[in-house]
Amino acid sequence: MLVTTGSTVLQAAGILKSFQGVRALDHVSFTLAAGEVHALVGGNGAGKSTLVKLLSGVHQPDGGELRYLGERRRGFASPGEARRAGIATIHQESNLVPLMSVARNLFLGREPRTRFGLIDFARMHARAAEILAAYGMEVDVRRPLGSLGAGAQQMVALARAASADARVVIMDEPTSSLEPAEMDVLFGAIDRLRGEGRSVIYVSHRLEEIYRICDRVTVLRDGKVVHTGPLPGLDRVRLVSLMVGRPYHPRADEPAPEPAGPADVPADLPILEATGLTRRHVLSGVSIAIRQGEVLGLGGLLGAGRSETARAIAGAMPVDAGQVIVAGAPLRKWSIKGAIRAGVGLVPENRTTEGIVPGLSIRDNIALAALPRLSRAGIVSDARVDRVVATFMRRLGIKAVSPRQPVAELSGGNQQKVLLARWLAMNPKILLLDEPTRGVDVAAKGEMQSLIDDLAVDGLAVLLISSDISELVENCDRVVVLHDGAITGELVGPEVTEEGIMAAMAATPQPAP
Structure with missing residues (x-):
């Protein structure tokens, strides 16, 4: 009853x-x-x-x-x-x-x-x-x-x-x-x-x-x-603000943005173009472009399609339609190996299960992806590996007893730096960072944000995915917002505000053409 x-x-x-x-x-x-x-x-x-x-x-x-x-x-x-x-x-x-x-x-x-x-x-x-x-x-x-x-x-x-x-x-x-x-x-x-x-x-x-x-x-x-x-x-935007923990105070003369279509490609040649990325129930015609030296933010609520977009670009998730172009050349073999060879590096959201190898040392974790480049006739030069590892440990400020210390003994922030060092050792053109400051302390978060700025100044193109809206506002030149696998807004320069990002998060995606 x-x-x-x-x-x-x-x-x-x-x-x-x-x-x-x-x-x-x-x-x-x-x-x-x-x-x-x-x-x-x-x-x-x-x-x-x-x-x-x-x-x-x-x-x-x-x-x-x-x-x-x-x-x-x-x-x-x-x-x-x-x-x-x-x-x-x-x-x-x-x-x-x-x-x-x-x-x-x-x-x-x-x-x-x-x-x-x-x-x-x-x-x-x-x-x-x-x-x-x-x-x-x-x-x-x-x-x-x-x-x-x-x-x-x-x-x-x-x-x-x-x-x-x-x-x-x-x-x-x-x-x-x-x-x-x-x-x-x-x-x-x-x-x-x-x-x-x-x-x-x-x-x-x-x-x-x-x-x-x-x-x-x-x-x-x-x-x-x-x-x-x-x-x-x-109000939908009020609900979003409650979920993300940021206050929403729109100006009276600033209406919430209308849902946007795919982001326009910048006038100058982008180093990365991803167009029409589509996967059933996951992504719906997502298009983004990043210029050399630019930090592009990717925002959205849980399940919006942010990580999936990065994984698709890096060849880690198959798509039903779409194309990725790096430095003007389409990826012919769209796979993890093909993306790496083209200069695309992905630092995944879950560093424990998808990033670091806990049983290996800091040295081995950093050198892992670069071993083919550090070997001659199939023989790895220990001296070359040591030089590369020492360079990036110093550059990124990785705090450890020695390069041979087990990576599992490091703090979350230092483990994240080890992952970053691994990809920088590959000399990439584009770096996709999925929640790079999640699970790290305040000091390590500040260091990571400074590193991202330095990488952009050095000419690297960075895609920054973050659930922290303030992190997107502070670090990004542009922000593309996803909702339910589709783009609902793109904010540039002074438009990149917490209020603007939350309004785009709450917007309804346009139906796919």
């Missing part, structure tokens, strides 16, 4: 959660009403995933309490306990079984049985078809789930949650791989859940979806709730 629409179903009060001494949730309070679709938003590291895992029984709180259907409790001991209590979670990647039939997935663990204890397939197939038809799906329920499209699989997951009498359905980025028509069906199903008095926690970075389907919003930042309230009447 569902509770009355509008009454409180789930309430978290003063929730605390830490991992290895790092506070992930700091006195978080959250209230969900029956028949409500509640958006949960925030940037990287805001605490959304931790809160979702806590509400669904993956984690237990260190402090605070939950109230569910009026019952006070510390938390759920396991996902199974949360599921049995009526809290279902639909993850971004389906957690169903592709090789099983649609009907088996729909009733997994609660299959109807005959009086002999066997699965009653006839009744299960008939009931599965009836449930899916109510959600607008006409499908052969005996087919393997994996033979359906991503949208249909999401609908099966949603129908499974509803048919299992879930009071609360948590949806984590549910539209990330859906087509527009599939999204319409999904939103219709969410409306149906709302009409039945069920509650939905909707985790998404797509503002259009949030404003279309959600009633209320809670914004997390650095593990704390910075806003909760109704969505109607909350």
